[in-house]
Amino acid sequence: MSVIEAFRRTPGLAPLPDHGESIEHQLAALHALQHEHPMWSCRLLTAFAQGALSRDDIRHVFSQYHCYTSSFTRFIAAVMASCDNDLFRAQLAQNLWEEGGGCEPARRHAQIFRNFLRDSLGIADVAQIAYAPHTRHFVREYLAQSQSADPVASAAFLAIGTEGIVSRMYTMMRTGLVRAGIAESELEFFDIHIACDDDHAVTLENMMMSYAGQPGWFDTCAAAMRRALDLRMEFFDSVFEDLQRARIHPIVLRMQARESLAHGRRDAELCHRPGGATIAMYDNEVARLNIKFTVERLPLAAEVLDPRMVRIPPGKFNEKHKHAHETLIHILEGSGQVLIDDRVLPVGPGDSILVPRWAMHQTQNLGSTAMRFLAVTDFRLSQRALVGDATDYRMNADIDASRRH
Ligand SMILES: [Fe+2]
Ligand SMILES: [Fe+2]
Incomplete structure (x- = not known):
């Protein structure tokens, strides 16, 4: 042709x-x-x-x-x-x-x-x-x-x-x-x-x-x-x-060097923070979609890990979103369910969930008390590997799957 x-x-x-x-x-x-x-x-x-x-x-x-x-x-x-x-x-x-x-x-x-x-x-x-x-x-x-x-x-x-x-x-x-x-x-x-x-x-x-x-x-x-x-x-x-x-x-x-990278690091960098302080990172509230949550970063000087603390008030959800990094969710307080693509997984304190890369997911607090969970991601690895396309694809009030850093 x-x-x-x-x-x-x-x-x-x-x-x-x-x-x-x-x-x-x-x-x-x-x-x-x-x-x-x-x-x-x-x-x-x-x-x-x-x-x-x-x-x-x-x-x-x-x-x-x-x-x-x-x-x-x-x-x-x-x-x-x-x-x-x-x-x-x-x-x-x-x-x-x-x-x-x-x-x-x-x-x-x-x-x-x-x-x-x-x-x-x-x-x-x-x-x-x-x-x-x-x-x-x-x-x-x-x-x-x-x-x-x-x-x-x-x-x-x-x-x-x-x-x-x-x-x-x-x-x-x-x-x-x-x-x-x-x-x-x-x-x-x-x-x-x-x-x-x-x-x-x-x-x-x-x-x-x-x-x-x-x-x-x-x-x-x-x-x-x-x-x-x-x-x-x-x-x-x-x-x-x-x-x-x-x-x-x-x-x-x-x-490959097999050398400890702990040498010379301060305790804070090793994230030894009894009762630990966190750094506010992201929050959103969209009444129409029942969304309300906050994300804080645990200030850990890691190469690939990026742990975050997520809080969702009773009856609220975080956004439905997906991203290049994988995430281990560990529920500390509260109960509800995690949606991963087309699956619904009930969760309560002590439960863990793995969210694979690019899986659409959302956490819903269906209880009467606040939900708090640790989300450990390898964001820093995906950010390095993808040269800029490691961003979250989040849903907000106006634009589904809009792109955010
Ligand atoms: Fe996520
Ligand atoms: Fe020229």
């Missing part, structure tokens, strides 16, 4: 004209295909958009990304070399000129990116960056595709597959950078690209459009664009998996 055929069969997209109909419609179809590509919802961009990345995560992502930004002018030069139209080559030369900082080579984009690495992320010497094999593969493939002997393919690859995504992609990244505490004034690299790469995309798109009408033009453009987005998604997925490993690996090393 051809790309255009696949597009026609995609539900929810505007009807596509036949080959031979308006070229503008075919261009709109290419843009729609780009817009729908799964790269946009890959885990790394999602983590950026959620503001879930730490400064360490961001340092890793952009140290690898430097391999790409410092090669970018090579991709443009490669497309120029296969372009047989001197007007388009002149316009691409203008793109290159801007990428190169114009009359100020110190302001070339690759250098502005290095300044960002140095000043905002503390990477002073890019020569020290160890590029992962998947990073080198990404950049090598990018260059190979830009050098394609078919000018339609190379133009589409760099036009709608690359320059045309910059504004949206860097806007998502920018959200994550700001949320990680990086000052807006340090985001020049992202701001200039959000502002100017649409012009660069138009130049390349005009070049791509100049071949429209050639047999197979649409399918060639769509395939080249998809190749660019697939390559980027593959790279982003690999970088994301690096982040997950980097977040979990120190725990694994400490497990």
Whole structure:
């Protein structure tokens, strides 16, 4: 099935004209295909958009990304070399000129990116960056595709597959950078690209459009664009998996080291708190749903455990919710029932219940006295492993399964 055929069969997209109909419609179809590509919802961009990345995560992502930004002018030069139209080559030369900082080579984009690495992320010497094999593969493939002997393919690859995504992609990244505490004034690299790469995309798109009408033009453009987005998604997925490993690996090393981690800890950190104080964490009250409860955190400096004390007044419930962490509930006072997915488990003092990951659950106090239970979760592990998607999915008055931290 051809790309255009696949597009026609995609539900929810505007009807596509036949080959031979308006070229503008075919261009709109290419843009729609780009817009729908799964790269946009890959885990790394999602983590950026959620503001879930730490400064360490961001340092890793952009140290690898430097391999790409410092090669970018090579991709443009490669497309120029296969372009047989001197007007388009002149316009691409203008793109290159801007990428190169114009009359100020110190302001070339690759250098502005290095300044960002140095000043905002503390990477002073890019020569020290160890590029992962998947990073080198990404950049090598990018260059190979830009050098394609078919000018339609190379133009589409760099036009709608690359320059045309910059504004949206860097806007998502920018959200994550700001949320990680990086000052807006340090985001020049992202701001200039959000502002100017649409012009660069138009130049390349005009070049791509100049071949429209050639047999197979649409399918060639769509395939080249998809190749660019697939390559980027593959790279982003690999970088994301690096982040997950980097977040979990120190725990694994400490497990393997067989050394006590109690050394040097204060009693309070070991949670030796006779009568123990707790820290208020979360509460909610929704009269319509009979919800009323409080959650306090036991201040325990654990690696993966996150124990909480939950209190529910007589006749009230906590929210129906689910989350990435697993939970051991131990009832201290009161009686009622715990709902886990479609099961109902009666509980009273001394009872324990395990809530597996992502099981929908709710605790209901059906007695005439307050209910109090200990909920020991491995929230800190799921938070590390999922890079930002360990949040609770709670029900509240207005939105079912709304997301909360
Ligand atoms: Fe640039
Ligand atoms: Fe829960």
